[in-house]
Each structure stands twice: as C-alpha cells, then as structure tokens.
Amino acid sequence: MTSQNHKTPDKVIEVTDLVTHYGTRKILDGMNFEVERGEIRVIMGGSGSGKSTLLWYILGLYKPTEGRIKVLGEDINQISFNEHLKLKQNIGVSFQSGALFSSMSVGENVAFPLREFTDLDENTIRIITRMKLEVVNLGGFHKLMPSQLSGGMIKRAALARAIVMDPKLLFFDEPSAGLDPVVASEIDDLILSLRDNMGMSMVVVTHELESAFKIADRITVLDQGKNLLTASVEEVKKSKNKRIMDLLQRRSRHDKLDPEEYLRRLTQENYTLS
Amino acid sequence: MTKLTQKVENLGQMTVQALERLGFAMRLFWDSFYWLIAGRKYKQRLRFSQVVKYIKSEGVDALPIVLMLALVVGMMLAIQLIYALEAFGAESQVLLAIAKSVTREFSPLITGIIVAGRSGAAIAARIGSQTVSQEIDALNVMGVVPVRYLVLPPLLALIISMPLLIIAADIVAIFGGALFSVTKLDMSISAYMVDSFNVLVVGDIMQGLIKSVVFGIIIVLVGATTGFYVTNGAEGVGKATTTAVVVSISFIVFADMIASFFLTK
Numbered sequence: 001m002t003s004q005n006h007k008t009p010d011k012v013i014e015v016t017d018l019v020t021h022y023g024t025r026k027i028l029d030g031m032n033f034e035v036e037r038g039e040i041r042v043i044m045g046g047s048g049s050g051k052s053t054l055l056w057y058i059l060g061l062y063k064p065t066e067g068r069i070k071v072l073g074e075d076i077n078q079i080s081f082n083e084h085l086k087l088k089q090n091i092g093v094s095f096q097s098g099a100l101f102s103s104m105s106v107g108e109n110v111a112f113p114l115r116e117f118t119d120l121d122e123n124t125i126r127i128i129t130r131m132k133l134e135v136v137n138l139g140g141f142h143k144l145m146p147s148q149l150s151g152g153m154i155k156r157a158a159l160a161r162a163i164v165m166d167p168k169l170l171f172f173d174e175p176s177a178g179l180d181p182v183v184a185s186e187i188d189d190l191i192l193s194l195r196d197n198m199g200m201s202m203v204v205v206t207h208e209l210e211s212a213f214k215i216a217d218r219i220t221v222l223d224q225g226k227n228l229l230t231a232s233v234e235e236v237k238k239s240k241n242k243r244i245m246d247l248l249q250r251r252s253r254h255d256k257l258d259p260e261e262y263l264r265r266l267t268q269e270n271y272t273l274s
Numbered sequence: 275m276t277k278l279t280q281k282v283e284n285l286g287q288m289t290v291q292a293l294e295r296l297g298f299a300m301r302l303f304w305d306s307f308y309w310l311i312a313g314r315k316y317k318q319r320l321r322f323s324q325v326v327k328y329i330k331s332e333g334v335d336a337l338p339i340v341l342m343l344a345l346v347v348g349m350m351l352a353i354q355l356i357y358a359l360e361a362f363g364a365e366s367q368v369l370l371a372i373a374k375s376v377t378r379e380f381s382p383l384i385t386g387i388i389v390a391g392r393s394g395a396a397i398a399a400r401i402g403s404q405t406v407s408q409e410i411d412a413l414n415v416m417g418v419v420p421v422r423y424l425v426l427p428p429l430l431a432l433i434i435s436m437p438l439l440i441i442a443a444d445i446v447a448i449f450g451g452a453l454f455s456v457t458k459l460d461m462s463i464s465a466y467m468v469d470s471f472n473v474l475v476v477g478d479i480m481q482g483l484i485k486s487v488v489f490g491i492i493i494v495l496v497g498a499t500t501g502f503y504v505t506n507g508a509e510g511v512g513k514a515t516t517t518a519v520v521v522s523i524s525f526i527v528f529a530d531m532i533a534s535f536f537l538t539k
Contacts (some may be wrong), residue, residue, distance in 0.1 A: 059415045082316045088417030099408035103400075116418055117317055 107142030333435025350452025401501025432490030
C-alpha cells in the first residue's frame with residue numbers, strides 16, 4: 001500500500017526488445033509487449049512459445065539478457081532492490097499451482113501479505129481476510145489447510161491472497177488449467193468482476209480458448225519468443241495468419257507424417273532414456 | 275579415452291557446482307545478517323515469534339535425545355578411560371580426562387551430529403518442498419525476501435539454542451561418567467561432580483560453546499542451500515535431505531578438527 005497515492009501510469013507494463021536465455025537456449029527473442037491501465041490482457045501461445053517466461057521476467061524473478069521492462073512506470077532492472085520490493089506490493093500474482101504456503105491455513109495464507117507489509121491490528125486483518133475470502137466464495141473455509149482443498153478452491157484461495165493488498169496489477173498463470181468447465185467459468189467471472197469493481201489491470205496467461213475469448217480485452221499471441229500479434233478478440237478470431245489459425249483450430253504442427261522418417265526416428269540408436 | 279575425458283569433465287563440473295553452492299551459502303549468511311539489521315527499515319521485519327518457534331523445534335525438542343546420548347557417551351568414556359588409565363595406575367585422572375574431553379570435544383560433536391540429523395534435514399526438506407511448489411517464487415513476487423523469512427529465523431534459533439544444548443549435554447555427560455567412575459574411585463557422585471567443575475577452566479567451556487555456534491551455522495546454511503537447489507520434484511527433496519545431513523555432518527567434523535587445533539594451546 002506504499003505508493004497507493006501515486007497515480008497509476010497509462011501503461012502499466014512496457015516491455016521493450018526483451019531477449020532472455022535459459023542456459024544457452026534463447027527463449028524470448030526481441031519481445032515487445034504493452035499493457036494499458038484497466039485492461040485485461042490475455043497472453044496465448046503454444047507450449048514453449050515463451051508465455052510463462054515473459055511473465056517471470058515481468059515479475060522480476062530473473063534478469064534479462066537484453067531489453068527493458070517497465071512495470072507501473074518503473075524500470076525494474078534499474079531501480080534499487082528495495083524500491084523493487086515496494087513496487088511488488090502493488091502487484092498480485094496467482095500461480096498456476098496456487099503456491100499457497102502449505103504450512104499455513106487458507107486464512108493465514110490470505111492474511112500473510114497484510115501481516116508482512118502493514119501495521120494493521122489483528123482484528124482489521126481478520127476482517128479484510130474474511131472480505132477477500134468472501135469475494136472468491138471461500139468465506140467459511142479459512143481454517144482449512146491447502147492440502148484439504150480441491151483444485152478450484154486452491155485457485156480461488158490463491159486469488160484471494162493475490163488481491164488482499166488491493167494491487168494495481170494482477171497476474172494469472174493458467175487460471176483455468178485443470179479445472180472442470182463450470183469452475184473454470186466461475187473463475188472467469190471472478191476475473192471480470194475484479195476488474196470492473198476494483199479497476200485492476202490484469203495479465204492472464206492461458207491456453208484455454210473459450211476462457212481467453214470471454215475475459216480478454218485484447219489478446220497477445222506469442223510464437224517462438226516473439227509477439228506475433230496483439231489485437232482484440234474479434235481481430236484474433238478473424239486473423240489469417242497460419243500460426244494463429246493453427247492455434248485457434250488446435251491443428252497439429254506436423255500434419256504430414258513420413259513413414260520412413262518416423263521409423264528411423266523410433267529406431268535411432270543414440271536415443272537413450274536417461 | 276572418451277570415458278576418461280568424460281570423467282575429467284564430470285569432476286570439473288562437480289567442482290564448479292560445489293564452489294557455486296559454497297558461494298551461495300556464504301551469500302545466505304551475509305544476507306541473513308544484512309536483513310537482521312536492515313529489515314525494519316524496508317518492512318522486512320524479523321518475527322520474534324518465528325525465532326521462538328524454531329528454538330522450540332530445533333532446540334527444546336532435541337533436548338531429550340541430546341541428553342540421553344550425552345549420558346551414554348559420558349559412561350562410555352569412563353569405561354574406556356578407566357581401562358586405559360589403569361595400566362598406569364592413574365584411574366583418578368579419569369575425572370579430569372572426562373571433564374576436559376566432554377566439554378571441549380564430545381558434547382559439541384554429539385550435539386552437532388544430532389541437530390544436523392534433525393534440523394538440517396528438516397530445513398532442507400522444508401525449503402526444498404517450498405522451492406518445488408513455487409512457494410519461494412510466491413514469496414519473491416510478494417516482495418518478501420526469502421532469506422529473511424526462511425533462513426534468518428532458524429539461523430538465529432540455532433545460534434541461541436546450540437550453546438544451551440551444549441551446557442546441558444556437558445553436565446549430563448559428566449554425570450554419566452560419574453555413574454561409572456564413582457565405584458572405581460570410591461567417591462560420592464556429588465563430590466565427583468564438584469571436583470569435575472573445579473578442574474574445568476573457562477577455556478574448556480568456551481571451546482565447546484564456540485564450536486557449537488559454528489556447527490549451528492553450518493547446519494542451517496547447508497540445509498538451506500541444498501533446499502534452495504532442489505530440482506526434480508519430490509525425489510529431489512528426498513535427495514536434498516540426505517545430502518544436507520551427510521554434507522553438514524562432514525563439515526562439522528572438519529570444522530571440529532580445525533577449531534580444536536586453533537583453540538587448543
């Protein structure tokens with residue numbers, strides 16, 4: 001809540017010419033990416049297209065090889081470590097696996113950022129925690145441990161923890177992956193209502209088409225470490241780009257199989273399993 | 275030829291890896307104290323309640339087993355020393371030998387090994403599973419410095435509780451020695467205990483206490499480092515736990531030898 005008084009900039013995220021490596025392998029290759037205030041931006045792309053990587057770098061978990069990343073107007077690789085710590089308090093993240101602290105109850109998990117970063121008294125913390133749990137429909141589940149929750153409940157509890165500090169910017173990694181369609185759709189509704197009621201800007205990484213089309217203001221499609229297209233839902237649906245059409249129609253990349261080549265691949269001798 | 279090259283390559287890789295982890299552990303130590311001092315300023319407060327919790331789980335809970343083994347070690351020393359000293363007709367020296375060797379050597383070493391097995395393994399498993407389940411990433415993106423939250427509290431807890439464990443172990447081990455020796459020496463247990471404390475000098479006790487603090491630091495740093503380096507999910511956590519115990523006990527024994535050399539004049 002430190003820089004709450006500062007006005008949120010028009011562009012909450014600006015990524016310019018980002019190049020990153022994993023070992024010697026290049027993952028992001030000249031990525032450009034911008035998110036505007038109040039927008040729900042969905043990042044899509046096949047496996048290995050770099051969508052999660054982009055998220056990790058924006059969150060500052062790793063240092064890029066080249067390029068600039070500005071979050072809420074601050075260049076995260078230029079500001080001091082302590083300024084970055086403060087900046088992080090304006091950012092909420094909901095992990096794919098939830099990443100709830102397994103040694104704490106759901107309530108303690110949600111209260112954790114409040115206890116760490118605010119001087120609020122225990123009563124206020126309890127009330128805020130309860131409020132956020134009600135937002136995600138987990139009002140009565142505060143005493144349960146994460147291991148006692150179902151997949152959908154974990155995602156919702158993680159969401160409650162991500163929004164407990166009223167962040168300006170919220171990140172979602174695969175909010176509906178592994179959930180049944182009804183629960184997935186509930187999570188989508190939650191995302192929409194959070195944006196409408198709290199004015200958060202959001203970045204959602206997903207590969208669920210239905211969910212992406214429902215929540216996105218704009219969609220960014222990544223391919224091989226580059227920003228292939230950023231456009232509205234309608235424009236993406238109409239796109240004639242082959243890679244995007246493949247992605248939308250779930251077409252496999254190797255549609256032609258050469259029997260001889262396949263046989264050679266299977267019997268390759270230097271293919272060891274460990 | 276290729277096999278040999280590969281072996282050399284592996285050796286090189288392992289050396290680099292070991293050095294990297296050593297550097298990482300040093301960094302953890304430095305960072306822990308940085309956040310202990312600077313934490314308040316940057317809203318990275320150390321929670322006193324967390325330290326107390328660790329003192330209980332790492333210190334108080336280890337007390338029964340430490341005391342039991344200290345008693346046994348004291349008795350074992352008495353048996354061996356009386357047997358050896360009898361050859362010179364110097365059984366009465368057993369009191370001095372036990373008091374000195376227990377306070378300077380045996381109680382820190384035994385306690386170090388037990389705590390490495392309990393707390394070192396626990397720290398490695400805890401941090402390891404948190405690494406695997408992205409809990410460390412979650413702390414990072416929230417703006418909570420993981421070192422301050424996960425390493426500093428157990429580090430302080432062991433720095434506080436190791437010396438206390440050692441003092442308790444000293445007393446009990448000497449008592450264990452007394453149990454066996456009194457019949458041979460024909461003296462009362464209370465007289466034996468008083469005499470033992472009389473032959474001890476500050477340096478004897480201090481040597482044990484200094485060693486115990488060093489061992490405590492080794493246990494936490496090795497446990498945390500192996501935990502942070504976990505890959506490969508649940509299997510990796512299991513491996514890290516084993517590694518943490520083996521490596522920290524090895525370091526403890528080496529550190530013990532070095533400390534004995536420099537602290538014994």
